[in-house]
Amino acid sequence: DLAADLAGRHVVVSAGGTREPLDPVRFLGNRSSGLQGYALARTALARGARVTLVAANVTLPAPAGAEIVPVGTAEELRKAVIEAAGSADAVVMAAAVADFRPAVRRPSKIKKSESAGPDPVELVRNPDILAELGERRRPGQVIVGFAAETDDVLANGRAKLARKGCDLLVVNQVGEDLAFGRPDNAAVVLAADGEPTEIPRGPKEALADVVWDLVITRF
Ligand code: C5P
DSSP states (O other): OOOOTTTTOEEEEEEEBOOEESSSSOEEOOOOOSHHHHHHHHHHHHTTOEEEEEEESOOSOOOTTOEEEEEOSHHHHHHHHHHHHTTOSEEEEOSBOOSEEESSOOSSOOOGGGOSSOOOOOEEEOOOHHHHHHHHOOTTOEEEEEEEESSSHHHHHHHHHHHHTOSEEEEEEOSSSOOTTOSEEEEEEEETTEEEEEEEEEEHHHHHHHHHHHHHTTO
16 A cells, blocks of 8 residues: 555554563563554554554564554553553554553562462552543544454454443454464454444454554544
């Protein structure tokens, strides 16, 4: 797509997966590679946007021209995204954000000898960044979430779209066939203001371009 239909627009994309430290050497994390978020950043750049890419633990090559903000934890990602969203026309939350973090980050390595039996790790809830973006939305700003669902994809997706107050929710059906780490993806995009859009399995860039098409019609 050679159309510079995002020229003059600032977009924020979060990518990758957050890691919540337990101690200096261990963390709670997830398998998100950052491939979909980076595809969103590359396609937005190709269409003329200024792109802030908030990258949580991603090892992929940086898209040329993007402003990369590297982050580790959900709280760091929250700070970076909320700050960048202040001037953004669109925010796309493709990152897998940990819903919980260890209640304390232990200053030294947890030892086996500290407990006889199973030692439950106490967890506390992380803030929901997407819901916060929905609440703080500037007039005309478009907010996009991603969701992985295993069952009742449409019903669960619709409920999530409403709960988070976003404009678009890109819902992946996940099962044995995870989207994580794969170059391709398939999804249905739910819209707060209209009909769902089915995106057949294809490269993550193709999905990204459809997401930008849907964002642009909502500016
Ligand atoms: O609720 P769930 O984790 O399925 O929602 C996924 C969407 O919400 C993604 O867009 C993700 O980036 C975002 N999210 C968030 N903050 C969280 C958890 C998820 O912004 N604490």
